[in-house]
Amino acid sequence: MRIGVDLGGTKIEVIALAADGRELLRRRLPTPQGDYVATIAAVAGLVKAAESELGRRGSVGIGIPGAESRASGLIKNANSTCLIGRPLRTDLEALLQREVRLANDANCFTLSEAADGAGRGAEVVFGVILGTGVGGGIVAHGHILAGANAIAGEWGHNPLPLPQAADLPLPACYCGRRGCIETYLCGPALTRDHAQQTGETLDPAEIDQRASAGDATCEATLQRYEARLGRALAGVINLLDPQVIVLGGGLSNLQRLYRNLPACCGPHVFSDVFYTRIVPPAHGDSSGVRGAAWLWD
Ligand SMILES: [Zn+2]
Secondary structure (H helix, E strand, O other): OEEEEEEOOOEEEEEEEOOOOOEEEEEEEEOOOOOHHHHHHHHHHHHHHHHHHHOOOOEEEEEEOOEEOOOOOOEEOOOOHHHOOOOHHHHHHHHHOOOEEEEEHHHHHHHHHHHHOOOOOOOEEEEEEEOOOEEEEEEEOOEEOOOOOOOOOOHHHOEOOOOOHHHOOOOEOOOOOEOEOHHHHOHHHHHHHHHHHHOOOOOHHHHHHHHHOOOHHHHHHHHHHHHHHHHHHHHHHHHHOOOEEEEEOHHHHOOHHHHHHHHHHHHHOOOOOOOOEEEOOOOHHHHHHHHHHOOOO
């Protein structure tokens, strides 16, 4: 049995999968806010409760909003800041009395979709998170590519390629740089861009609904978004050339992206043909926690 835990900023979710990938159990708790000791106790408690309910012991994989430093074993790049600088894996191993595998949540998303989701059977899958932030992960030949610095796939903090007049001035990013892809392509950025152009504050789903109903300003906002996303993904394609790009996060619910993105990417890809498939996730919001379970294969 494989147990996966998605340790998010607002909730901790646990899933238990049978050997064939069937879901045996799923539970969730709110994440203790800003309290590291309570957070690891909650994770260990969920795992132990799942095992006692199912009457067996499982392997444990955990997806986190950050990465484990290869040098120190401490957590970095986590937006749940109470995890930063902590030896999360060794602390959980002590509480659970076994080896634990940790991975970035975008990597878990990508692994889930590559294992038995929208990227099944593909040699290389790039998973994209378009949510409150922009992240990504790479799975090649069934395995997560973590990278020398544990940041493989983190395209959200590359600069947006070919900035146009509407992209300037380059927005400041929390990471300390300017013009990061995330500052144009996360959900709040779509809302901000629409507000700057129209004075109207709408969430991405409302912008999408109004564009579908024929609102020209909402349509223009989404076309700017798609053009930026197309240029940003073209850079990934030139480097990695994945067979499949799976979109995740809240903005992956915008169905028009799957229709419109190939035409936005294609002209910026260094190839006369464009075969890369850009697809929605098969497991939706469950991919993070499923991929954590799949860390043991
Ligand atoms: Zn940045």
